[in-house]
Amino acid sequence: MKILIVAETDGGRVSEKTLPAIAFAQQQSPDNFTILAIGENLQCIETLTGYGAQAVLTVNHPALAKPLAERYAPVIAHHARQLGADAIVATTTTFSRDVLARVAGLLDAPMLSDIIALETANGKLVAKRPIYSANLIGTFEVEGSPVVITVRGPAWGKPNPTGAQSPVQSAEAPAAIPQRAEWLGLQGGSGGRPDLTQARVVVSGGRPLKDPETFEKYIGGLADALGGAVGATRAAVDSGIAPNELQVGQTGKTVAPELYIAVAVSGSVQHLAGMKDSKVIVAINTDPEAPIFQVADYGLVADLYQVLPELTELVKNSRA
């Protein structure tokens, strides 16, 4: 299988979010994968070069300075055709969902979204992926080539360094890049905390955190004591307590940190869909019947306002 990996970029920098896709390629086709990175004046290419890719292709063009699907998809489709790729692969993120499904449309290729396992049987690809809000795992068979694939980050982990460096080659953009949609701006940012999808520890808060200041004080405070990232439920985001990019769940991010602490989170199926593969789950909730306790390794029935300050102090002391 010849794999073309599409690196995640914001148009300027290559992101480490690409790494699970590289881990996937190392497992499926260690000797036959190429990475494509798109942008303008791309930085951090070295994020991609140490894992055994045959080549890292970079396309730099002023029209590609921001990651717009309409512009990136034809560049990817062009290189997929040139390479004769059997699979076009990226880690599942909003970037890849936006861009790669458009590539599948351009190539008239079937697409497997957010897969957690893949094997080949009788010439067909057989993949597993969460369906119905991760309530179930579906097994899908796909015929034909190429196939477009996004891989669920936590299921594939990090690639192994190979020692050797892949050659970086500058590649061309196809002649016509459509330029109808224009990028106007981006607001957001993790405020110096680790990226939610890559953090070792995530502390999430729910609707009872009242307002942004309270949320930041209690949830942000504990996360900082642990050196972790902050997450939130949809109810917390919808009530304006937390910014939207912190939402964990079916329609937010999927995380699987070593430690996930759910504070005043009821544990709806949609929230669980985004975090139940975490290694250790802690739940703090006043309601002993809250569904979150059914997945928690350690449950504490308590009022967050009474226990969080002490927990934060204890963590600080134990890490000091």
Next chain:
Amino acid sequence: MKILVSVKRVPDPYAKITPNATGADINRDGLQMAVNPFDEIALEEAIRLKEAGKASEVVAVSIGGAESQEQLRTALAMGADRAILVQTDALLDAPSVAKILAAVYQREQPQLMLMGKQAIDMDENQVGQMLAALLDLPQATFASKITLENGSAIVERETDNGIETLKTPLPAIITADLRLNEPRYVALTGIVRARSKPLETLTPADLGVQVQTRMRLVKVEAPPARKAGKRVSDVHELVRLLREEARVI
């Protein structure tokens, strides 16, 4: 301006979903069905644009068996002007759905197509982007705010990195995220009253589309269950266990 909105019939988001005895599908006995929540949001947005005088007609389209008429009736009750059912019992993959929607788009020639970013059954999040590619139209996925002005749409998009804003000329394909709006509630009486609105039935063949399914769902199973762990009595015990037993802090 005409707006086309796609509407998928899916299980109610709060229904309990389990595999059936064959293990090839879910248990559908007595399963409550609904309009895909993201499509409901897309529809609400289209209807608000009409109410604000920015759109003249809202057309809802669904692909599926005869029972998908129920979801189209809900769409009509919410405020869509007419509905189209592309009736087929075939199991369609996302490229096939996109091809049928592209044919409906060509027939209707709307100035805007709104749809959910994702269907909550298969959770693929593909059809809108595929449709935009097939029609060679610009796309704005995961919209949390849409403003129309002078033949363009300014769209705020929910991305992993924050809210991105882009501007696209129309026609375009825009897919709705959860925070775009809160759909209105439709009473049962509204659904009955909407019975007089037109609902046309076509087949993929009428649209000249031949579908070929290359992806098959062969098995559904419950994920490995996580077992509930222990209750701790206070934060001291919690920190001790996280350090000594789980070794994560």
